[in-house]
Amino acid sequence: CSDPQLVAKGYQGGVPMGGDLAAKPRAAKAPTFVVNALQDAGAPGRAGTPLQRVQIVKGWVDTQGDVHERVVDVAGGPNDASVDLATCEPRGEGHKQLCSVWSDPSFDAKQRAFYYARVLENPTCRWSQHVCAANKVDCSDPSHVPPGLAACCSPEQAPTLQERAWTSPIWYSPAK
Numbered sequence: 001c002s003d004p005q006l007v008a009k010g011y012q013g014g015v016p017m018g019g020d021l022a023a024k025p026r027a028a029k030a031p032t033f034v035v036n037a038l039q040d041a042g043a044p045g046r047a048g049t050p051l052q053r054v055q056i057v058k059g060w061v062d063t064q065g066d067v068h069e070r071v072v073d074v075a076g077g078p079n080d081a082s083v084d085l086a087t088c089e090p091r092g093e094g095h096k097q098l099c100s101v102w103s104d105p106s107f108d109a110k111q112r113a114f115y116y117a118r119v120l121e122n123p124t125c126r127w128s129q130h131v132c133a134a135n136k137v138d139c140s141d142p143s144h145v146p147p148g149l150a151a152c153c154s155p156e157q158a159p160t161l162q163e164r165a166w167t168s169p170i171w172y173s174p175a176k
Contacts (some may be wrong), residue, residue, distance in 0.1 A: 001036065001099035010034055017116075018168035023109075023175035030107030031172065035074060036099040037119040037165075049121040049163065050094020053077050056102055057166075060113040071118075075100035081122035083160050088125035088133045114169040121163045128152070129159040 003009070014034070015021055021031055033056060040048035053076035059069045081092030098119070107113075125133065132152035137145055139153035151157050 001034070001101065006034065006036075015170055017170065019170055021170060021172040023173060030104040031115075031170075032101060032103045033074075033115060033117070033170075034099075034101050035117045037075075037097065037117075039094075039096045040121075049090070049124055050081070050096065051076060051098050052079055052081060052094055052120045052122050052162070054098045054100060055118045055120070056104075056115055057118055058104060058113060058115050059169075060111055062111075070106075072102070074102040079122070083123050083125050085125070085129060085159050086133055086136075088130050090122060090124065092122065094122040110174050112174065113172045115172070116167045116169040118164055118166045123160045123162050126157075126159060126161050128157060132159070 035054050037051055037054050039051050042048035053073050056072050056074050057069060061067055075098035076095050079092060081094055083090055132149060135146055135149055137149050137152040142153060145153060
C-alpha cells in the first residue's frame with residue numbers, strides 16, 4: 001500500500017470493480033486484490049465516521065451446486081468503538097484510511113467465484129436515537145417519556161447502526 005506506483009500498477013495490470021478476471025491455467029497463483037478506503041470527510045459541523053475494517057467477501061458454487069460465502073477481514077478489525085446513547089457522541093478509535101493487499105489462500109482455478117470489498121465504519125447513532133437523545137428521553141421511567149417518543153424505549157428499535165460500503169464484484173470463470 002505504500003508503493004507510490006500502486007495506482008499506476010493497478011491500472012496497468014489490474015481488473016476494475018465489476019470486471020472479469022482472466023481464466024488462469026491450473027497451476028496459476030491466486031488473484032491479488034488491493035483495497036484502499038478513506039474515511040468520509042463529513043459535512044460542515046459534522047465530521048465523518050472513522051473506519052473500523054475492510055473485508056473481502058468471496059462467493060462460489062461448489063460441484064454439488066451449493067452456494068458458499070466467506071468473509072475475511074483484510075485491514076483494521078473489530079475494535080472497542082461505541083456510542084454514548086444519551087448524547088450520540090462516538091467513543092473509541094477508528095481509522096482515517098485502511099489499505100491492504102490480499103490474495104485468496106483457497107483459490108481454485110477450476111471453480112467460478114466472485115470477490116467484492118466491504119468497508120465498515122465504527123458504530124453511530126441511528127437517526128431516531130438522535131431524536132431520543134435531543135429530547136433527553138429517559139426509558140427508566142416510562143411515565144415520563146414525552147408523547148410521540150415511546151419508540152425510543154422499544155426493544156425493537158435498535159439505537160445504533162454500522163454503515164457499510166461495498167464495491168461491485170470482480171468475477172472469475174475458469175477456462176473451458
